[in-house]
Amino acid sequence: MVSAVEIENLKVCYKDNCVLKNVNMKVAEGEFLGIIGPNGGGKTTLAKVILGIKKANAGNVLVYGMKPEKARGLVGYVPQFTTFEKDFPISVGEVVLTGLLGKAKPFRKYGKKELLKADAIMERVGISHLKKNGVKTLSGGETQKMLIARALAISPKILILDEPTASIDTKSKDSIYDLLRELNSEMTIILITHDLGVISAYVESIACLNVELFYHGESEINENIIEHTFGCPVDLLAHGTPHRVLKQHEKEGERND
Protein backbone atom coordinates (compact mmCIF):
# COMPACT_ATOMS: atom_id res chain seq x y z
CA MET A 1 0.00 0.00 0.00
CA VAL A 2 1.26 3.45 -0.83
CA SER A 3 2.23 5.64 2.12
CA ALA A 4 0.40 8.86 2.80
CA VAL A 5 3.70 10.66 3.03
CA GLU A 6 7.10 9.28 2.19
CA ILE A 7 10.24 11.36 2.57
CA GLU A 8 13.77 10.25 1.76
CA ASN A 9 16.94 12.13 2.61
CA LEU A 10 15.21 15.47 2.46
CA LYS A 11 17.36 18.56 2.60
CA VAL A 12 15.91 22.07 2.61
CA CYS A 13 17.96 25.24 2.83
CA TYR A 14 17.27 28.95 2.85
CA LYS A 15 20.40 30.28 1.20
CA ASP A 16 23.26 28.80 3.29
CA ASN A 17 21.09 27.92 6.22
CA CYS A 18 19.85 24.35 6.04
CA VAL A 19 16.83 23.99 8.26
CA LEU A 20 16.21 20.38 7.32
CA LYS A 21 18.63 17.61 6.44
CA ASN A 22 18.62 13.83 6.55
CA VAL A 23 14.90 13.86 7.03
CA ASN A 24 13.43 10.42 6.47
CA MET A 25 9.90 9.53 7.27
CA LYS A 26 7.11 7.29 6.20
CA VAL A 27 3.60 8.03 7.33
CA ALA A 28 1.04 5.30 6.77
CA GLU A 29 -2.49 6.06 5.72
CA GLY A 30 -4.78 6.65 8.69
CA GLU A 31 -1.98 7.40 11.11
CA PHE A 32 -2.10 10.12 13.78
CA LEU A 33 1.48 11.34 13.96
CA GLY A 34 2.81 14.03 16.22
CA ILE A 35 5.96 15.86 15.18
CA ILE A 36 7.67 17.64 18.03
CA GLY A 37 10.89 19.56 18.20
CA PRO A 38 12.36 22.87 19.27
CA ASN A 39 11.65 26.23 17.66
CA GLY A 40 13.78 26.63 14.58
CA GLY A 41 13.93 22.86 14.24
CA GLY A 42 12.31 23.07 10.82
CA LYS A 43 8.81 21.90 11.72
CA THR A 44 6.96 24.49 9.67
CA THR A 45 9.36 24.09 6.76
CA LEU A 46 8.63 20.37 6.73
CA ALA A 47 4.93 21.17 6.50
CA LYS A 48 5.59 23.56 3.61
CA VAL A 49 7.52 20.88 1.74
CA ILE A 50 4.69 18.37 2.11
CA LEU A 51 2.27 21.07 0.91
CA GLY A 52 4.38 21.71 -2.16
CA ILE A 53 5.07 25.38 -1.43
CA LYS A 54 8.72 24.95 -0.47
CA LYS A 55 11.04 23.12 -2.81
CA ALA A 56 13.47 20.56 -1.51
CA ASN A 57 17.17 21.12 -2.22
CA ALA A 58 17.72 17.40 -2.24
CA GLY A 59 15.85 14.19 -1.55
CA ASN A 60 12.48 12.76 -2.45
CA VAL A 61 9.09 13.71 -1.16
CA LEU A 62 6.02 11.77 -2.17
CA VAL A 63 2.44 12.36 -1.09
CA TYR A 64 0.37 9.33 -2.00
CA GLY A 65 3.06 8.49 -4.50
CA MET A 66 2.87 11.90 -6.17
CA LYS A 67 5.03 15.00 -6.13
CA PRO A 68 3.65 17.42 -3.51
CA GLU A 69 2.73 20.05 -6.12
CA LYS A 70 0.56 17.45 -7.83
CA ALA A 71 -1.01 16.29 -4.57
CA ARG A 72 -2.28 19.69 -3.45
CA GLY A 73 -5.90 18.63 -3.37
CA LEU A 74 -5.05 15.81 -0.97
CA VAL A 75 -3.46 17.83 1.81
CA GLY A 76 -5.38 20.15 4.10
CA TYR A 77 -3.34 22.66 6.05
CA VAL A 78 -4.08 24.38 9.33
CA PRO A 79 -1.44 27.09 9.74
CA GLN A 80 0.19 28.51 12.80
CA PHE A 81 -1.57 31.41 14.48
CA THR A 82 1.12 33.87 13.51
CA THR A 83 0.92 33.34 9.76
CA PHE A 84 -2.51 34.71 8.90
CA GLU A 85 -4.10 38.13 9.37
CA LYS A 86 -6.37 37.85 12.36
CA ASP A 87 -7.57 41.44 11.85
CA PHE A 88 -8.53 40.97 8.22
CA PRO A 89 -12.18 41.91 7.63
CA ILE A 90 -13.65 38.61 6.50
CA SER A 91 -16.45 36.43 7.80
CA VAL A 92 -16.08 32.88 9.10
CA GLY A 93 -18.23 31.54 6.25
CA GLU A 94 -16.06 33.26 3.66
CA VAL A 95 -12.87 31.87 5.17
CA VAL A 96 -14.20 28.31 5.11
CA LEU A 97 -15.23 28.76 1.47
CA THR A 98 -11.71 29.86 0.47
CA GLY A 99 -10.76 26.22 1.05
CA LEU A 100 -12.86 25.41 -2.01
CA LEU A 101 -11.42 28.13 -4.26
CA GLY A 102 -8.72 26.15 -5.97
CA LYS A 103 -6.87 27.68 -8.89
CA ALA A 104 -7.48 31.34 -9.68
CA LYS A 105 -10.37 31.49 -12.12
CA PRO A 106 -11.84 34.92 -12.87
CA PHE A 107 -15.36 35.73 -11.67
CA ARG A 108 -15.43 32.59 -9.57
CA LYS A 109 -18.79 31.94 -7.95
CA TYR A 110 -19.46 29.31 -5.32
CA GLY A 111 -22.02 26.76 -6.51
CA LYS A 112 -24.92 25.57 -4.43
CA LYS A 113 -23.16 22.29 -3.67
CA GLU A 114 -20.08 24.13 -2.46
CA LEU A 115 -22.13 26.37 -0.20
CA LEU A 116 -23.92 23.35 1.28
CA LYS A 117 -20.62 21.56 1.75
CA ALA A 118 -19.14 24.51 3.62
CA ASP A 119 -22.26 24.67 5.80
CA ALA A 120 -22.04 20.96 6.59
CA ILE A 121 -18.39 21.26 7.56
CA MET A 122 -19.06 24.25 9.81
CA GLU A 123 -21.85 22.25 11.43
CA ARG A 124 -19.50 19.34 11.96
CA VAL A 125 -16.75 21.32 13.67
CA GLY A 126 -19.35 23.26 15.64
CA ILE A 127 -19.04 26.79 14.28
CA SER A 128 -22.29 27.12 12.28
CA HIS A 129 -23.56 29.79 14.64
CA LEU A 130 -20.48 31.91 13.84
CA LYS A 131 -20.85 31.78 10.05
CA LYS A 132 -21.67 35.47 9.61
CA ASN A 133 -19.31 36.71 12.31
CA GLY A 134 -16.08 38.49 11.52
CA VAL A 135 -12.87 36.55 12.11
CA LYS A 136 -11.71 39.36 14.40
CA THR A 137 -14.43 38.55 16.92
CA LEU A 138 -13.54 34.88 17.37
CA SER A 139 -11.85 33.33 20.38
CA GLY A 140 -8.68 31.30 19.88
CA GLY A 141 -10.53 28.00 19.93
CA GLU A 142 -13.18 29.22 17.49
CA THR A 143 -10.52 30.54 15.14
CA GLN A 144 -8.79 27.18 15.20
CA LYS A 145 -12.00 25.36 14.41
CA MET A 146 -12.60 27.74 11.51
CA LEU A 147 -9.13 26.99 10.12
CA ILE A 148 -9.76 23.27 10.47
CA ALA A 149 -13.08 23.69 8.65
CA ARG A 150 -11.32 25.57 5.85
CA ALA A 151 -8.78 22.76 5.51
CA LEU A 152 -11.56 20.15 5.50
CA ALA A 153 -13.33 22.01 2.69
CA ILE A 154 -10.79 20.69 0.21
CA SER A 155 -11.73 17.11 1.25
CA PRO A 156 -8.16 16.21 2.19
CA LYS A 157 -6.78 12.73 2.76
CA ILE A 158 -4.07 14.20 4.96
CA LEU A 159 -4.53 16.97 7.49
CA ILE A 160 -1.45 18.86 8.64
CA LEU A 161 -1.80 21.09 11.69
CA ASP A 162 0.92 23.49 12.76
CA GLU A 163 0.79 24.33 16.48
CA PRO A 164 -3.00 24.17 16.55
CA THR A 165 -3.30 24.74 20.29
CA ALA A 166 -0.58 27.31 20.81
CA SER A 167 -2.83 30.08 22.06
CA ILE A 168 -6.04 28.56 23.30
CA ASP A 169 -7.46 27.49 26.65
CA THR A 170 -7.52 23.92 27.93
CA LYS A 171 -11.21 23.34 27.34
CA SER A 172 -11.00 24.38 23.69
CA LYS A 173 -7.88 22.26 23.32
CA ASP A 174 -9.74 19.18 24.47
CA SER A 175 -12.59 19.78 22.08
CA ILE A 176 -10.18 20.34 19.20
CA TYR A 177 -8.27 17.16 19.94
CA ASP A 178 -11.52 15.24 20.26
CA LEU A 179 -12.47 16.57 16.85
CA LEU A 180 -9.13 15.52 15.42
CA ARG A 181 -9.47 12.04 16.87
CA GLU A 182 -12.84 11.75 15.17
CA LEU A 183 -11.43 13.06 11.88
CA ASN A 184 -8.62 10.55 12.12
CA SER A 185 -11.05 7.77 11.22
CA GLU A 186 -11.29 9.36 7.77
CA MET A 187 -7.87 10.85 7.19
CA THR A 188 -4.23 10.80 8.12
CA ILE A 189 -3.31 13.48 10.62
CA ILE A 190 0.09 15.05 11.09
CA LEU A 191 0.27 17.30 14.09
CA ILE A 192 3.19 19.66 14.56
CA THR A 193 3.44 20.94 18.08
CA HIS A 194 5.45 21.51 21.17
CA ASP A 195 2.39 21.12 23.34
CA LEU A 196 3.65 17.96 24.95
CA GLY A 197 0.95 17.58 27.57
CA VAL A 198 -1.80 17.08 25.08
CA ILE A 199 0.09 15.38 22.36
CA SER A 200 1.01 12.41 24.52
CA ALA A 201 -2.64 11.73 25.29
CA TYR A 202 -3.91 11.85 21.74
CA VAL A 203 -1.40 10.86 19.11
CA GLU A 204 -0.47 7.31 18.18
CA SER A 205 3.13 8.03 17.44
CA ILE A 206 5.67 10.78 17.78
CA ALA A 207 8.61 11.83 15.67
CA CYS A 208 11.18 14.29 16.93
CA LEU A 209 12.41 16.87 14.49
CA ASN A 210 15.46 18.95 15.11
CA VAL A 211 16.85 19.68 11.68
CA GLU A 212 17.12 15.92 11.22
CA LEU A 213 14.45 13.30 11.47
CA PHE A 214 14.22 9.58 11.07
CA TYR A 215 10.82 8.07 11.35
CA HIS A 216 9.92 4.79 9.87
CA GLY A 217 6.63 3.77 11.34
CA GLU A 218 6.19 0.39 12.96
CA SER A 219 9.77 -0.84 13.14
CA GLU A 220 10.77 1.68 15.78
CA ILE A 221 8.49 0.54 18.56
CA ASN A 222 10.17 -0.02 21.91
CA GLU A 223 13.52 1.25 20.82
CA ASN A 224 15.61 2.86 23.43
CA ILE A 225 15.41 6.40 22.24
CA ILE A 226 16.76 8.72 24.82
CA GLU A 227 20.40 8.88 23.90
CA HIS A 228 20.08 10.11 20.36
CA THR A 229 16.99 12.19 20.69
CA PHE A 230 17.59 15.82 20.05
CA GLY A 231 14.71 18.00 21.14
CA CYS A 232 12.62 15.12 22.35
CA PRO A 233 12.24 15.83 26.03
CA VAL A 234 13.21 12.99 28.27
CA ASP A 235 10.30 13.38 30.67
CA LEU A 236 7.78 12.95 27.90
CA LEU A 237 9.47 9.81 26.70
CA ALA A 238 9.71 8.43 30.21
CA HIS A 239 5.97 8.74 30.72
CA GLY A 240 5.47 6.42 27.84
CA THR A 241 1.93 7.60 27.28
CA PRO A 242 2.00 7.47 23.49
CA HIS A 243 1.70 4.06 22.01
CA ARG A 244 4.97 4.51 20.22
CA VAL A 245 7.74 7.02 20.45
CA LEU A 246 10.12 7.05 17.61
CA LYS A 247 13.74 7.68 17.93
CA GLN A 248 15.81 9.97 15.83
CA HIS A 249 18.16 8.65 13.28
CA GLU A 250 21.15 6.76 14.59
CA LYS A 251 24.07 8.84 13.52
CA GLU A 252 27.11 6.58 13.64
CA GLY A 253 29.72 8.12 11.41
CA GLU A 254 27.17 10.12 9.49
CA ARG A 255 27.89 13.53 10.82
CA ASN A 256 30.88 15.07 9.22
CA ASP A 257 29.74 18.68 9.36
Place this chain on the structure above:
Amino acid sequence: MIEDVFGMALTHRVFLSAFFASILCGIVGTVIVEKNIVMMSGGIAHMVFGGVGLGFLMGFEPIWGAFAFALTGAIIMAAMKKNDSKHIDGTIGVLWALGMALGSIFIYLKPGDPPDIHVYLFGDIEAIRLFDLYPMALLTVVTIVLTWAYMKHIKSYLFDELFSNATGTANGFFDYLIYVFVGLSVVVLLRLVGIILAIALLTIPPMIAGRFTRKIESTMALASVLGLVFSLAGMAFAYAYELPSGAAIILLASVVFIATLPVGG
Protein backbone atom coordinates in the same frame (compact mmCIF):
# COMPACT_ATOMS: atom_id res chain seq x y z
CA MET B 1 -15.72 78.59 -7.60
CA ILE B 2 -12.63 76.77 -8.76
CA GLU B 3 -13.73 77.02 -12.37
CA ASP B 4 -13.80 80.80 -12.16
CA VAL B 5 -10.08 80.76 -11.79
CA PHE B 6 -8.85 77.70 -13.67
CA GLY B 7 -11.43 77.68 -16.39
CA MET B 8 -13.83 74.87 -17.21
CA ALA B 9 -11.44 72.50 -18.93
CA LEU B 10 -8.93 72.40 -16.09
CA THR B 11 -11.67 71.93 -13.52
CA HIS B 12 -12.89 68.92 -15.44
CA ARG B 13 -9.42 67.51 -15.67
CA VAL B 14 -8.79 68.05 -12.00
CA PHE B 15 -12.07 66.51 -11.00
CA LEU B 16 -11.59 63.51 -13.26
CA SER B 17 -8.05 62.92 -12.06
CA ALA B 18 -9.19 63.12 -8.44
CA PHE B 19 -11.99 60.70 -9.25
CA PHE B 20 -9.72 58.12 -10.87
CA ALA B 21 -6.98 58.54 -8.31
CA SER B 22 -9.44 58.02 -5.45
CA ILE B 23 -10.79 54.76 -6.81
CA LEU B 24 -7.30 53.53 -7.54
CA CYS B 25 -6.06 54.49 -4.10
CA GLY B 26 -9.13 52.97 -2.50
CA ILE B 27 -8.49 49.57 -4.06
CA VAL B 28 -4.71 49.37 -4.30
CA GLY B 29 -4.24 51.21 -1.00
CA THR B 30 -6.48 48.75 0.83
CA VAL B 31 -4.30 45.89 -0.38
CA ILE B 32 -1.14 47.78 0.65
CA VAL B 33 -2.49 48.44 4.13
CA GLU B 34 -3.88 44.94 4.70
CA LYS B 35 -0.70 43.31 3.41
CA ASN B 36 1.53 45.61 5.47
CA ILE B 37 3.67 46.60 2.51
CA VAL B 38 3.64 50.35 3.04
CA MET B 39 7.45 50.52 3.22
CA MET B 40 7.83 48.56 0.00
CA SER B 41 5.27 50.78 -1.69
CA GLY B 42 7.09 53.88 -0.46
CA GLY B 43 10.29 52.45 -1.90
CA ILE B 44 8.69 51.92 -5.28
CA ALA B 45 7.23 55.44 -5.18
CA HIS B 46 10.59 57.06 -4.56
CA MET B 47 12.37 54.94 -7.16
CA VAL B 48 10.00 56.53 -9.66
CA PHE B 49 11.90 59.82 -9.30
CA GLY B 50 14.88 58.21 -11.00
CA GLY B 51 12.70 57.57 -14.03
CA VAL B 52 11.39 61.12 -14.02
CA GLY B 53 14.97 62.44 -14.01
CA LEU B 54 15.99 60.09 -16.79
CA GLY B 55 13.11 61.38 -18.90
CA PHE B 56 14.30 64.96 -18.43
CA LEU B 57 17.89 64.06 -19.25
CA MET B 58 17.16 62.00 -22.33
CA GLY B 59 14.44 64.31 -23.52
CA PHE B 60 11.48 61.94 -23.41
CA GLU B 61 8.24 62.33 -21.50
CA PRO B 62 9.18 61.85 -17.81
CA ILE B 63 6.00 59.83 -17.20
CA TRP B 64 7.38 56.98 -19.35
CA GLY B 65 10.59 56.98 -17.34
CA ALA B 66 8.46 56.91 -14.22
CA PHE B 67 6.53 53.89 -15.50
CA ALA B 68 9.75 52.06 -16.35
CA PHE B 69 11.27 52.68 -12.93
CA ALA B 70 8.02 51.82 -11.16
CA LEU B 71 7.86 48.47 -12.91
CA THR B 72 11.51 47.74 -12.19
CA GLY B 73 11.03 48.67 -8.54
CA ALA B 74 7.92 46.51 -8.29
CA ILE B 75 9.69 43.49 -9.73
CA ILE B 76 12.68 43.93 -7.42
CA MET B 77 10.44 44.18 -4.36
CA ALA B 78 8.40 41.12 -5.29
CA ALA B 79 11.55 39.12 -6.04
CA MET B 80 13.10 40.08 -2.69
CA LYS B 81 9.99 38.94 -0.91
CA LYS B 82 9.80 35.71 -2.88
CA ASN B 83 13.41 34.84 -2.08
CA ASP B 84 13.07 35.70 1.60
CA SER B 85 15.99 38.06 1.11
CA LYS B 86 17.98 39.22 4.09
CA HIS B 87 17.42 42.75 5.40
CA ILE B 88 14.48 43.44 3.10
CA ASP B 89 13.56 46.55 5.07
CA GLY B 90 17.07 47.95 4.84
CA THR B 91 17.35 47.17 1.15
CA ILE B 92 14.09 49.00 0.51
CA GLY B 93 15.64 52.03 2.20
CA VAL B 94 18.62 51.81 -0.14
CA LEU B 95 16.45 51.56 -3.26
CA TRP B 96 14.31 54.39 -1.94
CA ALA B 97 17.30 56.73 -1.64
CA LEU B 98 18.93 55.42 -4.81
CA GLY B 99 15.88 56.37 -6.87
CA MET B 100 15.95 59.89 -5.47
CA ALA B 101 19.71 60.20 -5.99
CA LEU B 102 19.51 59.00 -9.59
CA GLY B 103 16.70 61.44 -10.29
CA SER B 104 18.64 64.36 -8.83
CA ILE B 105 21.80 63.48 -10.78
CA PHE B 106 19.95 63.00 -14.06
CA ILE B 107 18.25 66.35 -13.65
CA TYR B 108 21.53 68.03 -12.67
CA LEU B 109 23.25 66.60 -15.76
CA LYS B 110 20.59 68.02 -18.05
CA PRO B 111 22.00 71.18 -19.62
CA GLY B 112 20.00 74.37 -19.51
CA ASP B 113 17.48 75.60 -16.98
CA PRO B 114 16.55 73.01 -14.37
CA PRO B 115 12.99 71.74 -14.85
CA ASP B 116 10.36 72.23 -12.20
CA ILE B 117 10.74 68.99 -10.28
CA HIS B 118 8.47 70.27 -7.56
CA VAL B 119 5.50 69.12 -9.61
CA TYR B 120 6.73 65.54 -9.48
CA LEU B 121 7.60 65.57 -5.81
CA PHE B 122 4.52 67.23 -4.38
CA GLY B 123 2.06 67.29 -7.25
CA ASP B 124 0.39 70.28 -8.81
CA ILE B 125 -3.14 70.04 -10.03
CA GLU B 126 -2.68 72.99 -12.34
CA ALA B 127 -0.14 70.89 -14.22
CA ILE B 128 -2.61 68.08 -14.94
CA ARG B 129 -2.89 67.60 -18.67
CA LEU B 130 -5.45 65.73 -20.69
CA PHE B 131 -2.54 63.44 -21.57
CA ASP B 132 -2.19 62.42 -17.90
CA LEU B 133 -5.79 61.33 -17.70
CA TYR B 134 -5.60 58.50 -20.23
CA PRO B 135 -3.22 56.20 -18.31
CA MET B 136 -5.12 57.09 -15.16
CA ALA B 137 -8.47 56.11 -16.62
CA LEU B 138 -7.06 52.95 -18.16
CA LEU B 139 -5.36 51.81 -14.97
CA THR B 140 -8.46 52.54 -12.91
CA VAL B 141 -10.68 50.50 -15.19
CA VAL B 142 -8.20 47.58 -15.32
CA THR B 143 -7.85 47.65 -11.54
CA ILE B 144 -11.60 47.61 -10.99
CA VAL B 145 -12.15 44.76 -13.43
CA LEU B 146 -9.29 42.61 -12.07
CA THR B 147 -10.29 43.22 -8.47
CA TRP B 148 -13.86 42.33 -9.25
CA ALA B 149 -12.88 39.23 -11.20
CA TYR B 150 -10.51 37.90 -8.53
CA MET B 151 -12.13 39.26 -5.36
CA LYS B 152 -12.40 35.86 -3.66
CA HIS B 153 -8.81 34.98 -4.48
CA ILE B 154 -7.57 38.35 -3.28
CA LYS B 155 -9.40 37.83 -0.01
CA SER B 156 -7.94 34.38 0.45
CA TYR B 157 -4.47 35.75 -0.30
CA LEU B 158 -4.78 38.75 1.99
CA PHE B 159 -6.17 36.70 4.84
CA ASP B 160 -3.70 33.85 4.62
CA GLU B 161 -1.03 33.92 1.95
CA LEU B 162 0.48 30.59 2.95
CA PHE B 163 -2.82 28.75 2.69
CA SER B 164 -3.73 30.37 -0.62
CA ASN B 165 -0.33 29.29 -1.93
CA ALA B 166 -0.86 25.77 -0.65
CA THR B 167 -4.21 25.42 -2.40
CA GLY B 168 -2.92 26.94 -5.62
CA THR B 169 -5.34 29.87 -5.33
CA ALA B 170 -2.50 32.38 -5.31
CA ASN B 171 1.10 31.96 -6.28
CA GLY B 172 4.16 34.14 -6.70
CA PHE B 173 2.41 35.81 -9.59
CA PHE B 174 0.00 37.49 -7.17
CA ASP B 175 2.87 39.25 -5.43
CA TYR B 176 4.25 40.59 -8.68
CA LEU B 177 0.83 41.77 -9.74
CA ILE B 178 0.26 43.66 -6.51
CA TYR B 179 3.61 45.45 -6.61
CA VAL B 180 3.17 46.29 -10.27
CA PHE B 181 -0.19 47.89 -9.49
CA VAL B 182 1.35 49.79 -6.59
CA GLY B 183 4.03 51.14 -8.94
CA LEU B 184 1.56 52.06 -11.67
CA SER B 185 -0.72 53.75 -9.15
CA VAL B 186 2.11 55.90 -7.84
CA VAL B 187 2.90 57.06 -11.36
CA VAL B 188 -0.65 58.13 -12.11
CA LEU B 189 -0.79 59.94 -8.76
CA LEU B 190 2.26 62.04 -9.66
CA ARG B 191 0.40 65.11 -10.85
CA LEU B 192 -2.15 65.06 -8.10
CA VAL B 193 -0.05 64.61 -4.97
CA GLY B 194 3.46 63.80 -6.19
CA ILE B 195 5.95 61.07 -5.32
CA ILE B 196 6.49 62.05 -1.73
CA LEU B 197 2.82 62.36 -0.84
CA ALA B 198 1.48 59.49 -2.95
CA ILE B 199 1.95 56.93 -0.22
CA ALA B 200 -0.26 58.96 2.11
CA LEU B 201 -3.15 59.09 -0.35
CA LEU B 202 -2.76 55.35 -0.85
CA THR B 203 -2.76 54.45 2.84
CA ILE B 204 -4.76 57.02 4.81
CA PRO B 205 -8.22 56.46 3.25
CA PRO B 206 -8.09 52.64 3.62
CA MET B 207 -6.87 52.92 7.21
CA ILE B 208 -9.79 55.15 8.12
CA ALA B 209 -12.25 53.08 6.09
CA GLY B 210 -11.02 49.85 7.67
CA ARG B 211 -12.18 50.98 11.07
CA PHE B 212 -15.75 51.44 9.90
CA THR B 213 -16.22 48.46 7.60
CA ARG B 214 -16.46 44.71 8.09
CA LYS B 215 -15.88 43.54 4.54
CA ILE B 216 -12.91 44.26 2.36
CA GLU B 217 -15.15 45.30 -0.55
CA SER B 218 -16.73 47.94 1.68
CA THR B 219 -13.30 49.06 2.87
CA MET B 220 -12.25 49.59 -0.74
CA ALA B 221 -15.46 51.44 -1.59
CA LEU B 222 -15.42 53.68 1.47
CA ALA B 223 -11.70 54.37 1.01
CA SER B 224 -12.41 55.48 -2.56
CA VAL B 225 -15.15 57.85 -1.41
CA LEU B 226 -12.95 59.22 1.36
CA GLY B 227 -10.10 59.69 -1.10
CA LEU B 228 -12.37 61.72 -3.37
CA VAL B 229 -13.66 63.83 -0.48
CA PHE B 230 -10.12 64.51 0.75
CA SER B 231 -8.93 65.38 -2.75
CA LEU B 232 -11.75 67.76 -3.56
CA ALA B 233 -11.94 69.34 -0.12
CA GLY B 234 -8.16 69.58 0.01
CA MET B 235 -8.04 71.36 -3.33
CA ALA B 236 -10.79 73.77 -2.28
CA PHE B 237 -8.91 74.38 0.97
CA ALA B 238 -5.69 74.97 -0.96
CA TYR B 239 -7.44 77.37 -3.27
CA ALA B 240 -9.06 79.30 -0.43
CA TYR B 241 -5.84 79.73 1.54
CA GLU B 242 -3.40 79.74 -1.38
CA LEU B 243 -1.62 76.59 -0.28
CA PRO B 244 -0.02 73.87 -2.43
CA SER B 245 -2.79 71.45 -3.42
CA GLY B 246 -1.01 68.11 -2.88
CA ALA B 247 0.10 69.02 0.60
CA ALA B 248 -3.33 70.39 1.49
CA ILE B 249 -4.99 67.11 0.45
CA ILE B 250 -2.64 65.05 2.59
CA LEU B 251 -2.89 67.45 5.51
CA LEU B 252 -6.67 67.18 5.47
CA ALA B 253 -6.54 63.38 5.19
CA SER B 254 -4.09 63.16 8.07
CA VAL B 255 -6.17 65.40 10.31
CA VAL B 256 -9.26 63.27 9.68
CA PHE B 257 -7.18 60.13 10.27
CA ILE B 258 -6.00 61.37 13.65
CA ALA B 259 -9.37 62.81 14.60
CA THR B 260 -11.14 59.50 13.91
CA LEU B 261 -8.56 57.36 15.72
CA PRO B 262 -10.71 56.96 18.84
CA VAL B 263 -13.79 56.02 16.77
CA GLY B 264 -14.69 52.71 15.14
CA GLY B 265 -13.25 49.24 15.51
